[in-house]
Amino acid sequence: MQNTNTLQTSNRVLVVGGGLGGIRTALDLAEAEKDVILVDKAENIGGLMTQLDRTFPTNNCDLCTLAPNLSESGRQEHISLLSMTTVQGVTGEKGNFTVSLKSAPRYINLDKCTGCGACYEAFPECVRFSPGLDHRAPTCMRYPQAIPQAYSIELDKCQDIEALVKSCPAGAINPDDLGSSGEISCGAIVMSPGASLFDPSGIDYLGYSEHPDVVTSLEYERILSASGPTSGQLLRPSNGEKPKKIAWIQCIGSRGLQKGAAPYCSGACCMFALKEAMVTKERFQEDIETTIFYMDMRTFGKDYELYYQRAKDDFGIRFIHSRPHSVLRQPGAEKLEMSYTTDESSKLITEEYDMVVLSTGFRVGDDVRDLALKLDIELNESNFPVHSGLNQIATSRPGIYVAGTFQGPKDIPETMVQASAAACLAGKDIASPKKSPDDQPLLPPEKHVVGEEPKVGVFICDCGENIGGVIDVEALVERVGKLPHVVVAQAEGHGCSRESMDHIRSTIKEMGINRVVIGGCSPRTHEAKFQDLIRQEGLNKYLLEMANIRDQVTWVHALQPEKAVKKAEELIRMAVGAVIKAQPLVEHSLPINKNVLVVGGGVTGMTSALELAEQGFKVYLAEKSPDLGGIARDLRKTLEGDDIQAFLGSLIEKTMANENIEVITGAIIVDHSGMPGMFTTGMQVGRQMFYRQIEHGVTILATGAMPNRPSEFMLDECKEVVTQIEIQTLIEDQPETVRQWENIVMIQCVGSRTKENPNCSRICCQNAIKNSLRILEINPDARIFVLYRDMRTYGFQEEYYQKAREKGVIFVRYHQDNPPQAISVDDKVEVTFTDIILGKEIVVTADCLCLSTGLVADQDSTEELAMTFKLPRTHDGFFLEDHVKLRPVDLPVPGFFVAGTAHSPKTISESLVQARAVASRAQTLLAKEHINLGATTAKVDSTRCASCLICVRACPFDVPFINADGYSEIDPAKCHGCGICATECPAKAIQLMQFEDDQILSKLEQLFEEVVG
């Protein structure tokens, strides 16, 4: 019944905003077999990210990271995409909303447009393009892999409409397009409309409106971008020359620092500036001087502190703790003049710069605010949605969720996590549509290629500047085209873009190609995509080889272009050699086990378990200790004042009551085997340590972190020295003690951001603020000193920081090389520190010295779990995600996810977002009925087998056996594909499909072709 009228069904989710977050939400839902309508007001989806050049912390090009997602979303059968569309109003309630939509006229029929660009060539002024500094952009698609792959027309700018219509070879231009409006139904709405950026025009002393060389960070990003106005050249807007000295000024429009600035911290600008400065050094000249003027360096994300260190130590970026006084340009002068003072001296320093970049913060755009009002969701004074309790994703209106920068200022990884979490919550509000077998996409039958002469097509990406910027792709194509069996070699811009994919497909068809080589990025990330592509053209997926000429050539040999091009050619030759030997292979699949194992029974683990259990999945929740609750058992209140114990109590109650959840306490994981969709994990349970095994399809690690307890500042020696967790208990349980204190000193970064533990613990700054404010509530006369290195109260925490300052908490900065000293004197602690601004040493006799010790990975348990599950960890012992931006809660081993502080230190509400995100990611796997085991399995040639048992003994998984016919048999459904049996087989009777000996030997032969020949 539900499917009879798809337009009217409310059994789907509306995602508003086609930026990275919206795409992630839509993809998660679609992969979980749920229907989505994705609307975006722009002509092509991609949001703000399409304007960025490279993004931290990996500093890779965004377009190439984003592109696969976009083409994937363009393909998804569950997603309907409405571009140039806005939401006009919403009625109804959770489960049954009616949304009125309005689409602006594009004047182009999307079904007909091929994105050929003829209209733009003929009438460049009529074709729409909008990002900053756009007038010199080389292409008027928003970015090379645009989705939909179509232009849009600005009809009012067109003089000769008839000629414009005729210019289109596809007949796609429709000047009579009036746009459309209508209503749709949906069960839940996810808002990810993104944010705008602060406009610094109003701040005179920064000179943004007067001097072209003062740019915002996003504009600077466009200048760096390969598809930007200068085609990726770094040039001064004023005179087109290369800049030699560039400065960044932080906190523009944030932290209430300027006229009209927002009170919060924008969270991402510090990393953004670091990235821009590093990319500047890396891509252009080492000798470009880069200086960052900052208030507090807020590199609080996972491994971000290391990134900061790299910027400082490896790239030589200069950091000045100062708010510049002014940016001026003397009449007739070329350069900008910046004046500032430093902490150490009040003398005004003036320096000359070629360019100044303003790190402008996030704002809620007016259109977004209006949209929110139409949706009737409550906003705070900065126009961000008010969330309910600890759940950041839920708005005040049930059924409407929020993700990304509209929820609060944040960076890409956190946006991606929120997007998945929103998919989890929204997906719960609708039912999964019943699947019919006809839903399978129809693929053409596979062509028979065995015995055919190999006809290889080689497609080489330039990947924007990534490859093309280092090597001459056209010249490479020419040489590769001469290789034996290569019938066509051609350059593809971004091979993974929809346009190029279509191009490759048509080339395969036209030239009758039966084997394909892609020269581009890593098969690790893109092999599946190109396999699908050739399969759509009727070729078996395994008739493909990828030559990794980006990650393993141009990215690492950029300084030696001749060597890079030689190596790229060698790698392609090797790929051609191997693909010629490739055979069509059959993939194996097995039914999936839909049970879930959640390891760790803290708030994160319980939340993930509940989300999945409420969706009908059986969840085993394994907790090492005898009780649920984890570290939250020791916590009382959040910064915002939420009662953690009340929350925890109800969470435990719900968990215990849910009949789909089996809580196993006292559980120690001891062994593990299987593959995604069919894992078996063994654990020893309870005091008797009895052994049980659990079969499950996915595994979620929510094992938490540990409070750090370094032996510093007399901690554990002197009873007046406590940690933030302990002071919190004192405040709540012994207010009379706290009331008697005169002086309290808090020291930040104890045991964090040090040589031994270089990362930031993220939570300590807000803990110090939280506890300071609580102390002042019960003891308004207390004098509180917070000794810090950088106050990292990101996002809305900044407002509490301001409040603490207003209430008289004294914040004193210290340098890492001159830390405070503490000695015990009677029942007090004497703390000595240097006030940098006063230039004086200060001694405070404190009643309590509180150390912000943060969180560290629980090395013992993560190490053991990492060994058992074969998972990688970071240097400091946290689980290492598969991709920090695009797959932030997926672990590299398929079927494994990580959430909460096992990923990195974070607050409870941030952990809860991840908990829901992993629930969403898990559902993308669990929604499938079968798991594809791939074709990389070992195959026995029984005519060669000597039944020697060597494979039987060698297999790490005990798969081979000698069958009734007396030969070794390997069940492809059980084979893990390591190839060890193939290596050890003395009769060479076993080959590992896709990695056969002749393929490997052919690669070697081709590599040395020149050397020998």
Place this chain on the structure above:
Amino acid sequence: MENFEPVIVAFCCHYCAYTAADMAGSQRLPYPSNVKIIRVPCSGKVDALHITKAFEKGADGVYVAGCLDGDCHFKNGNDKAAKLVTYVQNYLEEIGLEPERLEMVRISAGMGDRFALIATEITEKIRKLGPSPIKTVAA
């Protein structure tokens, strides 16, 4: 000999070493282009024959890169690879090739820096050893 550019074949396991190589890429950590990677699912997949053939074709150095101790995605493929490398080193010695031309290394997926460092060190080592005697004869 000063301008000698060795050709080095690195058999890298998919789950750790190859990923580390990609990681070196995304962190833009340069290393010599002399190193050519052949991806294998597990370092345990590398056959003695693949190694000797590499030398036969003209490699100046070969290394097999697997996961860290105890971290093999396939339980113990990396340990098997390490034993194989020792075995082949002895064979190379018998053949009359310097066993130092072959090496086993272990890298985890996250160690882009280590990958670049190892690639650089091995290239320098092979450069010092000079061209493979096989190649000198063939040329």
Place this chain on the structure above:
Amino acid sequence: MKTESNLEKVLAAGHLAVTSECGPPRGAVAKELTDKAKYLEGVVDAVNVTDNQTAMVRMSSLAGSVLIKQQGMHPLLQVVTRDRNRLAIQADILGAYSLGIDTMLCLSGDHTKFGDHPMAANVHDIDSIQLIQMVKGMRDESKFQGGSDIKGAPKMFIGAAANPFADPFELRVMRLAKKIAAGVDFIQTQCIFNIEKFELWMEGVRKMGLHKKCYILAGVTPMKSVGAARYMKNRVPGMDVPADVVERMASVPKEKQPDEGVDICIETIERLKKVEGVAGFHIMAIEWEEKVEEIVRRAGLYPRPEIS
């Protein structure tokens, strides 16, 4: 009396017998052997002449025995199965007896691995027990091992070795029983340092009444130095030198160690005299033959009985 052997006569008369050994030289100089043998003249009842001891090539034990015999002493011919097959061994036995040699010791021999010809084949056509059987058959039934008759059977007094200290310990008594069943007349044991363990073995021997079926000569060795003690403890297979013995050797200065070794040896003999079933002593003073007389005298075993 089965034979004309002087050793058998001494034993049969109920005396504590004393034997010692003399290793033939690694060359063809007879004097080297006869000089050493002189130290034993009148001190022992029979002189073992070793057969390529520790698998090192030496003058043959048959020739050595003949030289000893020419000195007027009583040689005890050692024969190992390692170097010769049954044809050669039987031929040698006939030859030996024809030259007046009437006492022999049947051994399997140290493995060639330990000697200077590790590349040599280990013959082992028969083992030591089969050798005993064969010699007994030649003596008592006048038959060669292949079954044919011997004209003029060699009347050999048949000895064998026993090691009470080797593993598995529980087989050590049984193996002696097998040797006795095969026809052995007397036994020379491995050097005894661990007296407790030897007594334990003897207890087993007595339990089976084996001490009544053959003569057991307890093996003793004077140690020259603590180094020698350690070497025997660690390097010689089947040798059991308790730690306290090594410590005792180590507790005296180097120049006093030879005397200490002799003292230990004599004390051992004194203790073993009290063990029921011990019929005599085999003093292995390797390359230290000059000390045998002192040991024999101080142990109260001198003079040797003259029985004809």
Place this chain on the structure above:
Amino acid sequence: MITAERKPLEEIIEYIKPFKRILLLGCNECVTVCAAGGRKEVGLLASGLQLALLKSGSSIEIREHTLERQCDPEYVEELVPMIGSEEAILSMACGCGVQQLATRFKDKPVFPALNTKFMGGSLSQGVWDERCKGCGDCLLGLTGGICPIAKCAKQLMNGPCGGSTDGKCEISDDVECAWQLIWNRLKALGQEDRFLDIMPAKDWRSGGGGGPRKIIREDLAE
């Protein structure tokens, strides 16, 4: 199974040096199972020889092939149409195979690439031990299923010598004392009294003492 091990490369090179083209022949039976002469080892030896020869400035054409069994004439016959310009055959079979080849190809030199070692079995992956000397008169029924002829360094048939220590043979700590094993077995089977039986001197005729041996099954033999 017959076990074997590759000869040192130097020795093999000495054999094949005079030739330009050789056939390197593996065997898919015992020597494959003991990882000495199957297809894999054929490939590795070919590559190793090629490398060694290239290094010394010469080269050779090596054709690789593996027969099901080199010790049977019918399988060897398969080679007849194949052998063309190959001047010599290098066999990776046991001595039986090498001799079969030499018998069949009277005008071609045949060389062994392996040293045939012993009759044994696999102890664990990659480890084989000697179990049988082929004495032709099996006495395992008397010794608890463990052969003192094959497994005792001195072939003692009547119990352990005085060098047995902690279950190990005097010749090496890596070698187990066969008689310790036999005794353990006898005890486990409750047949301790068997030990007291004296095993008489062995008739070695069946073990090769009577010259080269042959088995003729009259019902099968033509």
